[in-house]
Amino acid sequence: MSAANVVHLGVKELRSLARDPIMIVLVVYVFTVAIYAFATAMPDTLHNAPIAIVDEDRSQLSAEIADAFYPPLFLTPRLTTFAEMDARMDAGVDTFALLIPPGFQRDVLAGRSPGLLLNVDATRMTQAFAGSGYIQEIVNGEIRAFVQRHRSAASSPVDLALRVRFNPQANKSWFSAVMELINNITMLSIVLTGAALIREREHGTVEHLLVMPVTPFEIMAGKVWAMALVVLVGSVLSLVFVVHGVLGVPIEGSVPLFVAGTALHLFATTSLGIFLGTVARSMPQFGLLLMLVLLPLQILSGSVTPRESMPGFIRFIMLAAPNTHFVLLAQAILYRGAGLEVVWPQFVSLAVIGTVLFSLSLARFRKTIGTMV
CATH class of the missing domain: 3.40.1710.10 (abc type-2 transporter like domain)
Known part of the structure; x- marks a missing residue:
């Protein structure tokens, strides 16, 4: 493998993304308007009911x-x-x-x-x-x-001392903003990598790559690091300026530690996006396949409902999903200020899952390229 080839191929992907206005609008939207709207609209608690x-x-x-x-x-x-x-x-x-x-x-x-x-x-x-x-x-x-003729609270035989930690005001937007950011990171990383591969197939540029002195590993690695970099930069900017700045959600833990966990998560999800891109033959097929994969990943990862409320076999199966571990480490770091000594199991799990997904996607990518030769 040539590191220079991987870098140049990644730069090519960034330039291709920059020439796609629809994808640029999508990236900006999911990290700004989508997070703000989800955090502030349709509250679970009663608010200004007529x-x-x-x-x-x-x-x-x-x-x-x-x-x-x-x-x-x-x-x-x-x-x-x-x-x-x-x-x-x-x-x-x-x-x-x-x-x-x-x-x-x-x-x-x-x-x-x-x-x-x-x-x-x-x-x-x-x-x-x-x-x-x-x-x-x-x-x-x-x-x-x-x-x-007077207001009095009923006396209780037990004196319950209630302490609300991490979210003293029980503000829904604090939870919703971070969870929407996590879900959008997963969604966008899969969409960008899968769309990049399908776009090259539809435009016929994959054949151009096949006649160049590059390997399938270098082609795939270039797509993975380029799309992961776009999502990583967008997620950090959104966390700092939208979640923390505009919505006022406090960030208790280390942002660099969260960025490191996000990078491992993106390694897994971008590989999954490549795999889905090799399965789908067109962009509409990729969109339908994305719904079948993305919705269960997000709903059953713990970002929508607690994992403790799910059946045992669902919790066991979802341990193979990267965003399950990403939700756990993101909540621990951003909400509770956890350090590496607490979230290292999630880091190891993401590294293992990412390696497996990358290997499967690379094998599928090589097979797909072989059929084009």
């Missing part, structure tokens, strides 16, 4: 219940009428509509159990189910305080 209140009681208790709903959980309630309640719900203006019937305060003070009507727009699933519980707690709390 609620309307039909107050047919017009009492002190009903007024206190209405005043108990305020941002950031709910928007300021809109007082409406019974006739408008269903129309606003049908139009999608309100997620919740609370009806307080006449004589509600009188029945509460008399010791009866009056009913309240809560309409919920369940098409907004995230806010609907979380908001129903919040509304029930708020209404019960206001009624209890009104009857007892």
